[in-house]
Amino acid sequence: MLKIELRPTREGTPGQGELLIQGWKQGASALEFAVRNNQNDGYLDGAGKWGASKYWNSLADVREEDGKLLAQVGACLVDPLLKDRTMTYLLYLQNADGSDQGVLSIDDSLLSSTAIDKTRxxxxxxxxxxxxxxxxxxxxxxxxxxxxxxxxxxxxxxxxEEEQHRPDAPAEPAKRTQSRWLRWLLLLLFAILVAGLAWWLIPRFMQSPADIKAGGEAGACSAPVLAENPDDLALIQSCLKTSPSSDEVLALISAAKENKRCNLVQRLYAHKAQSGDAVIALAYAREYDPANFKAGGCIESADAETASYWYELALERDPSQSVARERLEALKK
The missing domain is CATH 1.20.5 (Single alpha-helices involved in coiled-coils or other helix-helix interfaces)
Known part of the structure; x- marks a missing residue:
């Protein structure tokens, strides 16, 4: 299975990207590629549209560096893939000498062509x-x-005017009375300021860090939030901002399955697994593994190749995953 990354060009031009392909052994001539959306099994055509039939695109300007293939691609590939960064894509590669495939990883700094107008x-x-x-x-x-x-x-x-109406003898008692009233007025203003500051600060000192955290993050990754937020992307973003644990994400995925929020289930699996969570990657692999697959759930059918990819990713993040190693060896037999 190939390791494939779509990253910005050296110039960083919006709408332009560079494909980095590792593990290809069949030469760099006459290469073609196809891209599949792993959520709805759609294929990307040459105009940047998604369709039901596999569409092969020519891969031009391919060069080899240190055993890797590098190829520059344009907005017809970059823009459709950036419309939803939480999706998972498979890229198929072939020429006359052979074929292979791999999950397409997209660099976070890659920009679509619309960023040009936005920048302007x-x-x-x-x-x-x-x-x-x-x-x-x-x-x-x-x-x-x-x-x-x-x-x-x-x-x-x-x-x-004061010079014209100034008396011959200075009125010292009047000046002292005015000075006394001014001091009292300043003291009164200072007391009011101190009381207001205390009223604002004391409740915050009494509030514990746990209460503060609970006030901002409570429920972002809990089951009740499914009924409150029907927007899958907004729910994922608010949940991930709280840096949830693997157990919290698995609990939310389980609740989403019960509520038939299958799009949310696959997006949560893919995003957390690709972000380096070995536990989530292992759980996602087991969903596709023919030995553990359960019909009627959010995964339509077992897929040994997809399961192998997520098992490999789990081992890459955590080499101590013995279950992932055993199942990967069994699937490769």
Missing amino acids: REKSKQEQRQKEEQEKEQKEAQRAEQEEKQEEQEKQQKNK
């Missing part, structure tokens, strides 16, 4: 925001300058 729009919006901020700063500076001039004029006018 964001740049335009940023320039517009900068222009508006500059104009706002200029207006504020002008207003502040005018206010400062007005205050200075008013101060000069007030000083002039």
Whole structure:
């Protein structure tokens, strides 16, 4: 089975990617490939559309480096695959000398061709925001300058009037009374500020870290959330943000099976297994394994090749998986 990765080109051009293929032994001439969506068994055609029939595309500009095949591909392949990053895809490769297949891994930094327009729009919006901020700063500076001039004029006018009405003897008692009232006023304002700050901080100091975590993450990966969130992709994203354990993911998968949310089941399996969770990879392999397959569930039929891939991935993440090693050896016989 091949190891295949679709990653960005060195230039990082949106809509362009580079296929990295490891394990191919049949030469680099006259290669063709087909891509299958492992969730609904659709095949990608040359126009970037999904259909029921297997469609073979020519793989051009192929080069060999250190025993690996490298080939540049365009938006007709990149864009359809990036519409849903949680899907699992199989890539078939063939030429006159032989054929092979492997699960297609997609690099997280790969961008679709639509990112070009998005980048331009964001740049335009940023320039517009900068222009508006500059104009706002200029207006504020002008207003502040005018206010400062007005205050200075008013101060000069007030000083002039005070000079005209100043008595011969200074009124010291009146000044002391004014100073006393000012001190009391400042003390009152300070007391109000301290009381408000205490009212805001004390409940937060009394709240434990467990309560804080529970308030933000409770239920994101629990069975009740299935009834609250019918959107599979949104549910997966909110669950994975909490970094759930393998047991929590398996419990959610079990609940999704009972609720016939099969699309959610396969997406959770594939995403967690490809993210390095050996326990989930082993469980997913057993779903396809002919020795453990159960009809009437979310997996339509047993598939020894798919089971072998997930067993290999489980062993790659955790070489101590004895069950995965035994079943992999049995499937290869």
